[in-house]
């Protein structure tokens with residue numbers, strides 16, 4: 001189950017997630033967040049009942065900035081979910097921004113059964129942070145990380161971005177060293193993506209962004225540094241110490257079922273026997289979410305049927321992001337065909353180009369091959385028609 005918390009302390013210039021900038025200390029923001037948690041719990045209850053969910057293997061509370069809810073509200077949300085869910089999820093992640101993940105919030109998470117904290121660090125380099133109008137300040141980051149590490153020793157993940165304004169190889173290396181000194185068990189290293197419509201896409205930013213080749217070199221150097229430190233790349237942008245991969249995200253990449261609650265959240269339910277599915281998504285509109293008559297999932301969500309052809313494409317798209325490749329057994333049982341039967345020419349062509357790992361009997365992309373994922377997928381989709 002994915003829960004979307006649509007509040008942030010500000011709006012970062014590169015971000016295209018749905019979120020509203022609020023002053024969390026203001027009484028009207030507090031009332032809004034209280035009302036939101038009530039609606040969220042009611043929505044989660046409706047969905048669990050409507051879809052007859054018997055097990056929730058993973059829970060992910062993302063956003064936005066869930067830590068902005070504060071300790072008491074986060075505790076109420078976690079206790080409410082605990083009472084609703086048919087089982088205690090094997091993995092429970094909460095996203096947090098370092099500056100709002102204070103001691104009370106972390107205690108509330110730990111007491112509420114949260115097993116992972118996922119921190120939006122992005123960079124310690126203040127010029128890069130300021131250029132993106134990233135919320136928070138690098139001066140307090142180390143203190144914030146020390147606190148998180150105390151509550152979640154080897155139990156937290158952090159996001160870093162390569163290709164930021166004013167970032168050099170030395171700056172990125174220093175970001176990685178500083179982060180690793182706090183002992184995270186998982187790091188997501190993203191390439192900065194300039195999404196159309198975000199302030200970063202405006203022409204005035206072009207002069208301070210690294211050109212594409214430089215940004216690629218930065219990311220590659222970051223990947224090498226993480227691997228040298230013992231982190232294993234298990235997906236395009238994700239690195240973990242052994243046994244510390246994010247089980248929730250692996251479920252997305254395997255195209256397993258998930259429910260989504262909160263504005264802009266989506267859920268996908270797949271019928272394994274037919275190889276078809278349904279995707280439901282709430283519009284990115286908090287007011288509409290709060291005002292929707294219950295059950296909101298039927299009245300306020302956009303719903304799309306996923307036929308076999310669409311699901312085969314998505315399973316290939318998601319599965320090849322992982323170093324272990326797609327789950328071939330699951331694919332065959334859903335679609336009564338193997339991946340090799342769906343895209344024989346693409347596989348043969350890319351086998352010759354070294355896309356797959358030689359040490360694997362399966363269809364697992366090699367470390368080098370993963371860099372060419374987009375081209376591989378273009379060929380695969382052309383072959384699927």
Ligand code: SF4
Pocket residue numbers: 007008009010011012015016017019063064065097120135
């Ligand atoms: S804190 Fe995160 S979700 Fe909020 S605006 Fe910044 S990048 Fe987006």
